[in-house]
Amino acid sequence: MMTHDLKILAEDFRQKNKSCFILGASGETGKELLKEIVERKLFSKITLIGRRQLTFEDKAFENLVQEVVDFEKLDDYAAVFQGHDVGYCCLGTTKAKAGADGFIRVDHDYVLKSAELAKAGGCSHFNLESSKGADKTSGFLYLKVKGQVEADIEPLGFERFSVYRPAVLMVDRQESRPTEWFFRKVLGPISSMFPTAMSIPIQSVTRAMVANTLIPAGDKVEILENKAIYDLGKAPEK
Numbered sequence: 001m002m003t004h005d006l007k008i009l010a011e012d013f014r015q016k017n018k019s020c021f022i023l024g025a026s027g028e029t030g031k032e033l034l035k036e037i038v039e040r041k042l043f044s045k046i047t048l049i050g051r052r053q054l055t056f057e058d059k060a061f062e063n064l065v066q067e068v069v070d071f072e073k074l075d076d077y078a079a080v081f082q083g084h085d086v087g088y089c090c091l092g093t094t095k096a097k098a099g100a101d102g103f104i105r106v107d108h109d110y111v112l113k114s115a116e117l118a119k120a121g122g123c124s125h126f127n128l129e130s131s132k133g134a135d136k137t138s139g140f141l142y143l144k145v146k147g148q149v150e151a152d153i154e155p156l157g158f159e160r161f162s163v164y165r166p167a168v169l170m171v172d173r174q175e176s177r178p179t180e181w182f183f184r185k186v187l188g189p190i191s192s193m194f195p196t197a198m199s200i201p202i203q204s205v206t207r208a209m210v211a212n213t214l215i216p217a218g219d220k221v222e223i224l225e226n227k228a229i230y231d232l233g234k235a236p237e238k
Helices: 006-015 028-040 071-081 095-120 141-156 178-191 202-214 226-233
Strands: 019-023 045-050 065-068 086-089 125-129 160-165 168-170 199-201 221-225
Touching (some): 006 202, 019 028, 028 045, 028 202, 045 071, 071 095, 095 125, 095 141, 125 141, 125 202, 202 221, 202 226, 221 226
Parallel strands (some): 019 045, 019 086, 086 125, 125 160, 160 221, 168 199
C-alpha cells in the first residue's frame, strides 16, 4: 500500500473548506465516524441526515447541522442534500429487525435514493459502507442487496465513489444482532492478532473512511475490501 502523510493531507484538506453529510449517524459505524470527523476538524460544515434529531452532551458537537427527513418521501427533502462536497452513507438495518421487505427498503431503496439526491445536489465524493462478500448475484439476501445497491449507485457518475466492505464489526451494539454477537465472542479475543480475516474493529473502518477521503483519488470507483480497510485504518498520521 502506498504510504501517505495523512497529517499534511489533512492540513491541505482543511484549507479547502469542504462540507459533508452523514447518513446513519445514530448507528454504530455512523456514530464512530462522526466522532472521528469532529475530532479531526476536517470539514467546515457537517450535516447529519436522519429520521430523528440526535442529542449530544459534548460541546464539540454543538455546531452540527441536523436535518430530519422522512425516508419514505425523500424527494420532498431534496434541498437537504444540496451543497455537500462529501457524503458518507452508513444506513442499514437487518432482516431480523425490519423483515425482508423492510431490509431491502432501507439498505437498497433509501440508500440509492439518498445517493441520487446527493449527486443531484452537487456531492462529488460518495462513501458507502457495504459488507464483505457483497455481490448482487449472491443467493444470500443480505449480500445480494448490498451488492445490488453498490451496482446501482455506480452509474450515477459521482466524481469519486468509494465502497467499503468490512467483515464482522467488532463493536458492542446497543441492538441485538445474534450472528455478530457470536462472532464477537468467538473472534474478539483473536481479532487483534488476525484482524483481516473475518472481523475488524469498527474504529479501523471509520479511520479508513476518513483517511481515504484525504487521499487523492486514484480510480473513479474504488472498492476497499476488509484487508485494505484494516491497513488504511491503522496508517499512522505522521
